[in-house]
Amino acid sequence: MKPLLYGAPLSPFVRKVRLLLELKEVSYDSKMIIPYATPEEYKSLNPLRRVPALTLGEHVFADSAVISHFLDAHYANKQLIPNDLFLRAHCEWLEKYADYELSALTTFTVFSQRILNRISGKPTDEGAVLDAVNNKLPPLFDYLESQLNGLFFINDEITLADISIASQLISYEHANESVSKEKWPKLARFYQNFTQHSVVEQIILSEKTMLNKILRS
Ligand SMILES: N[C@@H](CCC(=O)N[C@@H](CS)C(=O)NCC(=O)O)C(=O)O
Incomplete structure (x- = not known):
């Protein structure tokens, strides 16, 4: 099951998650969501309607920090957050x-x-x-x-x-x-x-x- 990243690549917060995924060599899919013009249904992924959001199967995550910390722990190779x-x-x-x-x-x-x-x-x-x-x-x-x-x-x-x-x-x-x-x-x-x-x-x-x-x- 691949993570699905929602957002626009020019957002620095979406870029942050893309960089993390690519540096960790995690394969993922993306869906374009334009900030300030999010579709109504995007509210179910992030009630603040900000990008990024990410889904993994039925699990939903919002906020680049929350997403990045989850992904770094879930895909344990090439850790990008120190253990110490x-x-x-x-x-x-x-x-x-x-x-x-x-x-x-x-x-x-x-x-x-x-x-x-x-x-x-x-x-x-x-x-x-x-x-x-x-x-x-x-x-x-x-x-x-x-x-x-x-x-x-x-x-x-x-x-x-x-x-x-x-x-x-x-x-x-x-x-x-x-x-x-x-x-x-x-x-x-x-x-x-x-x-x-x-x-x-x-x-x-x-x-x-x-x-x-x-x-x-
Ligand atoms: N703290 C959030 C910030 C996300 C954020 O502010 N994203 C902007 C795009 S760069 C956004 O979606 N803004 C739309 C809005 O605030 O309605 C994160 O790290 O994900």
Whole structure:
């Protein structure tokens, strides 16, 4: 029985689950659900009508963190959440930081203003974008910079913390912004290394193709 992932690939939370599934080499099916335009019946999978949701047989899961933690435990190969309780708590903290703090700016401000508004024919509030890029994101990037010693956030292996943070930075890059190498060299190197992974590269390529198609239509 394969998991079925509901959502739109350009959502960073859906991307996070896709990356986890693909890095763990779990075969899955997907169903496109467009955020803010979810069909009525989607409420039975996620009453908040947010993406992603995931089903496995009769079991239903919502929220990228809940889904990711379930999948990592259910498919025990290539574990992406550390077993050690202290490392696990740190991984969960960084995941939460990405999902709630970074996302408010990278996704719900910069990506949303520059990309979603353009798609829906609304004007971009470039002032809000520049405030996020120049004033609000730098302290968050400073913190992430302070948490890195090598190419990964936890020890020398890819974890859900890396996936969650990179998922937000991919949305930032889709909106034509990037982490400055001069200001945050470790974070920029982390992102460059993460996105060079063949699985990640493929996902980004498919998203860019999709995004270009949507923006041209
Ligand atoms: N904490 C949730 C956030 C999910 C989320 O906010 N998804 C957005 C798309 S990026 C959405 O579906 N928004 C539609 C809405 O809020 O109605 C998660 O990690 O899954």
